[in-house]
Amino acid sequence: ATALPHPPRRIPLIGDVLGVSPKTPVQDSMRHAAELGPVFERKVFGRSIVFVNGAEMVADLSDEKRFAKHVTPAISNLRPLGGDGLFTAHNEEPNWRRAHEILAPAFSRNAMQRYHPTMLAITRQLLDTWDRGGEVDVADDMTKLTLETIGRTGFGYSFSSFERAEPHPFVAAMVRTLRHAQRMAIQPPVIGPLLSRKANQRNEADLAFLHSVVADVIEARRNDTSTEDLLGLMLNTTQPSTGEALDEDNIRHQIITFLVAGHETTSGALSFALYYLARNPDVLARAQSEVDKVWGANPDPSYEEVAKLRYVRRVLDEALRLWPTAPAFARQAQVDTVVGGEYPMRKGQWALVLIPALHRDPVWGDDPESFDPDRFSPERNRARPAHVYKPFGTGERACIGRQFALHEATLVLGMLLSRYELRGDPSYRLKVQELLTLKPEGFKLEVSLRDRAS
Ligand code: MNH
Numbered sequence: 001a002t003a004l005p006h007p008p009r010r011i012p013l014i015g016d017v018l019g020v021s022p023k024t025p026v027q028d029s030m031r032h033a034a035e036l037g038p039v040f041e042r043k044v045f046g047r048s049i050v051f052v053n054g055a056e057m058v059a060d061l062s063d064e065k066r067f068a069k070h071v072t073p074a075i076s077n078l079r080p081l082g083g084d085g086l087f088t089a090h091n092e093e094p095n096w097r098r099a100h101e102i103l104a105p106a107f108s109r110n111a112m113q114r115y116h117p118t119m120l121a122i123t124r125q126l127l128d129t130w131d132r133g134g135e136v137d138v139a140d141d142m143t144k145l146t147l148e149t150i151g152r153t154g155f156g157y158s159f160s161s162f163e164r165a166e167p168h169p170f171v172a173a174m175v176r177t178l179r180h181a182q183r184m185a186i187q188p189p190v191i192g193p194l195l196s197r198k199a200n201q202r203n204e205a206d207l208a209f210l211h212s213v214v215a216d217v218i219e220a221r222r223n224d225t226s227t228e229d230l231l232g233l234m235l236n237t238t239q240p241s242t243g244e245a246l247d248e249d250n251i252r253h254q255i256i257t258f259l260v261a262g263h264e265t266t267s268g269a270l271s272f273a274l275y276y277l278a279r280n281p282d283v284l285a286r287a288q289s290e291v292d293k294v295w296g297a298n299p300d301p302s303y304e305e306v307a308k309l310r311y312v313r314r315v316l317d318e319a320l321r322l323w324p325t326a327p328a329f330a331r332q333a334q335v336d337t338v339v340g341g342e343y344p345m346r347k348g349q350w351a352l353v354l355i356p357a358l359h360r361d362p363v364w365g366d367d368p369e370s371f372d373p374d375r376f377s378p379e380r381n382r383a384r385p386a387h388v389y390k391p392f393g394t395g396e397r398a399c400i401g402r403q404f405a406l407h408e409a410t411l412v413l414g415m416l417l418s419r420y421e422l423r424g425d426p427s428y429r430l431k432v433q434e435l436l437t438l439k440p441e442g443f444k445l446e447v448s449l450r451d452r453a454s
Contacts, residue, residue, distance in 0.1 A: 004041040004050065004343070007032050026327045026356065026434050033357035039343050047073070050343075050350075052331075053357035057340035059387035061331040061353065062394045069397035070332035070350035074436070077181040080207055083253035086400065087261050095250050098239045100400070102246060103254075106154070106230045107400055112407055114228060115153040116303040119408050122148050123415050125162040130420060133448045138274050139439045142267040142412075147171065149408055150262030154230040155255060157217045170213050173206040174260060175435070180206075182436050214255045218248075230258060258401075266405045268325035268439045273316050273413055275440045276371045278424030283373060284417075287312050291418045297452055299418050306411045313410050314373035317389075321364075322371065324355040324391035325438045326399075355390055363388050420447045 029051060032042060038054020052061060061067050068091050075088055082088035086103070089096035105111060126145050130136060144161035147168075151157045159168040180203045183196075217231070226232040234254060238245045246254070277284045290311045295301055307313075332350040339345055360368040363385060364375070374380065392399035399405070416422070423446040433441035 004039060005036040006041045006043070007036070024432075024434055026354065026438065027432060029354050030357050030360075033354055034360075038340070038361075039351075049352055051354055051357070052339065052343070052351040053354050053361070054340065055358065055361040055363045055385065055388045057343065058353055058358050058390070059385065060339050061351065062387045062390075064395045066334055066337050067331040067395075068334055069393075069395070070330035072328075072330045072350070072352065074181075075330075077184045078178075078436075080203075081177055081181070081210070081253075081260070082257045084250060085253035085257035087257050088253075091397070094244075095246065098242070098244055099234075099246060099250065099254055101239045101241060102233055102237055103230060103400065105227075106233055107403060111228075112403060113303045115404070116306075116407070116411075118153050119149055119411055120301070120415075122152065123412050126412075127415065127419060129162060130416075130447050131449065135444050135446055138443045138445055139267065139271045139441070142270040142274075143167075143171075143263065145412065146263035146267040146270070146408070147259070149266075150259060153404075154258055154262065155217050156221065156229060156231065170210065170259075173209050177203055177206045177210065178260070178264075178436055182434075210256055211252055214252045217255060218251060231255070262401055262404070264435075264437045265325040266409055268323070268437050269316065269320055269405065270409050270412060271440050271443060272323045272325070272438075273319040273409070274416070274422065274445060275424065275430065275443050276319050276322075277315060277413075277417075278422050278445060280371055283315060283371070284422065287315055287413075288417045291414050295414060295418060297418075299415065301411065301414065303407075306407055306414065309410055309414050311373065312413050312417065313406070314376040316406065316409055316413065317376040318371055318373045320391040321359045321375070321389065322356070322369075323432065323438050323440075324359065326391075326393070326436075327355050327434075327438055329353055329355070329390070329393045331394075353390065358388065358390060361388060419450060421450050422447060 029042070032040060033051060033053050038057050039050065039052050041048055041050050043049075052058060071088065071090050079088050084090075084093045084095045086096065086099050089099075122145060125148075126141060129141070144167070147159055148161045151159050159170060161168065180199060183199070218235070221231055221235060224232070225236050227236050231251075234246050234251045277287060290309060291299070294308045295305060299305075330350050330352045333345040333347050336347050337345055339351070345351070362368075387394070392402045425444060425446070428443060430443075431441045433439045
């Protein structure tokens with residue numbers, strides 16, 4: 001193939017590794033994208049990765065007839081955790097479609113309506129702690145809330161997140177295994193495992209612990225025949241098209257998958273939205289007045305009333321534009337083809353879409369860094385080409401939890417806006433932490449009950 005733009009190769013053998021900080025691979029690649037354009041290549045330890053971030057080219061990669069999800073080396077590193085669960089499964093593994101069909105009813109409108117009271121009750125637990133006022137650690141609190149939400153709505157399992165001083169040990173073990181997987185993805189394939197015997201042992205112990213917690217979650221529901229949540233569907237229903245059930249191994253992998261995928265990303269999305277609200281007083285005022293108008297004081301919103309917060313939803317959409325918290329997905333050619341009339345790909349070759357770079361493409365205007373929820377007004381949505389906004393990935397393997405996440409996050413933002421004065425620390429400079437997902441590191445809010453009399 002013709003040579004692609006690439007960063008200067010400082011050391012011939014190990015590629016441009018000096019341009020990569022193991023802590024910020026996404027933000028480093030965003031810088032490269034800004035310099036090198038819609039398609040480029042970077043080499044890390046001899047492994048060459050093609051990045052495709054231009055709007056027209058990503059639209060092409062979104063063609064489901066010519067491209068499909070690729071399980072990247074980074075995702076492969078999560079297989080000890082997720083096995084052939086939905087996120088880490090290869091397209092051709094039978095458990096992917098089986099689980100996809102079995103779990104679809106858990107994301108129907110009816111199911112979401114069933115989860116709503118639980119989501120609201122968990123939000124009220126957060127309010128109880130914020131009512132004390134003072135400084136709150138945003139990402140920590142959002143993580144408690146979203147983990148509790150997926151645990152209880154999906155599996156009838158509570159981590160008692162708001163009742164304990166320290167996070168549940170499941171959380172610490174999970175965070176360590178994610179960090180381990182990220183480290184493995186960046187280290188040289190041969191030296192990495194040798195350097196980190198101890199880390200590998202720790203990781204094995206963490207994995208065993210995670211699997212044991214999950215085995216308990218299943219055991220608690222062994223004699224329950226309900227099909228009202230993710231676990232009920234997995235234990236008590238079969239794939240409609242084949243009559244096949246999921247095996248126990250796969251159910252354990254799905255539970256871990258959903259506990260991780262179902263909370264990390266939503267927590268980050270909520271945290272970035274709160275960061276931008278605190279940073280943009282005009283946006284905050286508009287969002288707050290919408291909630292007051294649509295929900296009234298002391299809200300007890302129904303399922304239907306959440307979707308009525310149009311502006312709050314745009315705040316969330318815009319936060320996910322600037323910082324899509326699951327920042328990349330990969331596409332693999334199913335046939336020999338040419339991307340965007342420019343970049344030839346052989347069947348089997350794959351390319352990475354760096355979503356924050358796509359979301360700063362010129363189609364977003366000449367000031368893509370500015371936070372402007374009105375980008376998502378109906379008129380401006382209509383004026384934009386398709387396939388330029390992909391925070392939830394694309395095609396058949398796109399996020400199954402999208403509606404779940406958007407409902408939960410809109411509900412929570414509405415409740416917080418309704419109840420509190422939100423003040424960020426003016427001296428805080430946004431620092432984006434990368435742990436496979438993105439979060440605003442160290443961002444705190446000063447919260448106090450609103451004075452409704454004024
Ligand atoms: Mn989610 C896949 C982003 C919330 C469960 N999710 C994906 C993908 C992206 C993504 C991007 C596609 C990855 C790929 O192509 O390799 N997800 C998000 C974001 C949020 C989110 C930005 C919140 C905001 N995700 C959720 C929630 C759940 C969930 C909530 C569960 C309740 N996501 C999944 C699962 C997959 C997935 C499961 C894998 C789907 C599949 O391949 O079949």
